[in-house]
Amino acid sequence: GQGQSLSETLVAFMVKAVVLDPKNDFNMDRILTEDDVQNLIQLCVTRLLDTTNPSLSTIKLQVYFDTNYANRAELLNEQQRVLEGKLAPLVRGITESGPRTQEEIEYVYQRIVTYVLLSSGLGSPTDIEAVREVTAALQSVFPQREMPTFISLSKKDKEQQLKDLTMLVTGIRLYNKECQKGGSGIDDLPAILNEAIPSATRTVDEHLNSCHLLVYQYTALLESMQEDPDRYPQLESFKLKEALFNVRQYEAFLCILLSDGITSAQEVESLNVQFEAAMTTLKNTVQDKTSYNLVILCYYYLLNISYFSIEILLLFYLFLETRVNASDFENQEWLFPENTENFDQLLIQYHGFCAHSIGVKGLILPGNPAIGVLKHKEKCYAFSSKEVAYIFAQDPDNFIQLNIEKGFLSKIKSKRYLMFPF
Structure with missing residues (x-):
């Protein structure tokens, strides 16, 4: 009734955030009652309409990043899907045709030239010089006289040969460009x-x-x-x-x-x-x-x-602090750069933030792994100072439970997202 238009993705993110917030007491182990649903709706609507609340801005930020920034696999799949979709009519015209006359064969051959050029992404069919280069390279490895053999292949084999020819012709063009004998339409x-x-x-x-x-x-x-x-x-x-x-x-x-x-x-x-x-x-x-x-x-x-591996960069804030003395703890394991292989690749809980300040102070302070990383029950924890590290290490389970009850960090397993208090 407020006249505001919201995306389904934003609403879904808000529902998830509200349900996972321990303060709202939603039991995920049972089906929500009608009262639960009404309460959930009211909580979501209230927060979605509260434009002065920074937490709403945070959720919008998460939604935008999630829907606009793809990882490497997603990017490759999407690019391949779009390219195949654009070339599908051309591929069908090549693989499903049965040319008989010389004129028809020449027409299909020219369509193969167009496919190779478009599929490579190196040049445009409107670039006459690029078309000439592709035609010459194609003729050197697949002369038109071999078209009858191509026509006799199955549709699947034709599609595979088109891909092979694209790789080969593109390689030739790159080689010629390197030798300064061509390369029209190929950017550096x-x-x-x-x-x-x-x-x-x-x-x-x-x-x-x-x-x-x-x-x-x-x-x-x-x-x-x-x-x-x-x-x-x-x-x-x-x-x-x-x-x-x-x-x-x-x-x-x-x-x-x-x-x-x-x-x-x-x-x-x-x-x-x-x-x-x-x-x-x-x-x-x-x-x-x-x-x-x-x-x-x-x-x-x-x-x-054109494609790059996507990795999560864990930033560690290395302040000048006195380090934990491991000998002060008989039953705790502490990790340091000099005694831990791949120390900078350790998976620190709470996204690397101080494990003590979250539940006790309600603050997100950067953890400093150089102080010492506590390994407790196969999980690693960092701290903002030696003092709070000692306090946390006296009773880790109690502080971990306190962090859960505070609900400051999301139970969603993605490293991209931080939860926030409402």
Whole structure:
């Protein structure tokens, strides 16, 4: 009745957040009663309409990131699906036709040229020079006189041969471009990426710096308010905590973007080295057209430049703190960089934030693994200072349960999302 239009995804995220919030007492082990459903609806509507609540902004941020930022597998699948959809009519026209006259055969052959050009993504059918290059390369490995053999193949075999021809012809074009004998319509992708990626990472880094400044300001205010509740009467501690969660969620997403940018830059450098090495080998090997089969390898290299592995970057805040003395604890296991293999890859609980401050103070403070990481029941915990690390280690199970009851962190298993108090 408020006249607001909301996406189904946003509503679904809100429902999940409300249900998983321990303070709302929804029992996931039983079917919701009618009263439960009405209560759930009311809670969701209230929070969806409260535009002054930073927690709503946090959920919108999560929804936007989830629906707009794909991981590597999703990206590859989507790109392949779109490309196949666009080429499907052309493929059917090639594989389902039964040309008999010379004119019909020439027409199908020209459609194969078009398919190879479009499928490679290197050039446009409106680029006459690119079409000529593809035609010449195709004729060198699949002359038109072999069309009767192609026509006799099954539909499935024709589709596979089209893919093989695309790989081969594209490899030839890349080789010719390297030899400065062609390459019309082929962009210098490594050079473009070497300029674009650093620019993107700089932008993300600038946003991260601004984000860190806000985090420190909010955290300092909250700690000051806890020490002296009357110092800032105009501020609401609860709203300030929600704002801190909002910035922390934004920070988490920026870290993912920055990680992907760094990984991409490393991939470009590595693949470019491999590509150049392969081209050098080809130049020393190619003597006649039969050797052109080797250039398929080069195509794989260039293709891979376009896609990058997505990894989660765990940021550790290494402040100058006194470390935990492991000998102070007889029954606790502490991990340090010098005694733990792949220390920087440890999966820290609570997304790396201090395991003590979450439940006790209701704050999200960055954990400092360099202080010492507590390994308790096969899970790792980091802390913001030596003092709170000692306190937590006296009774880990109690503090872990307190964190669960506070409901500050999501039970959703994704590392992308942070929960927040309503």
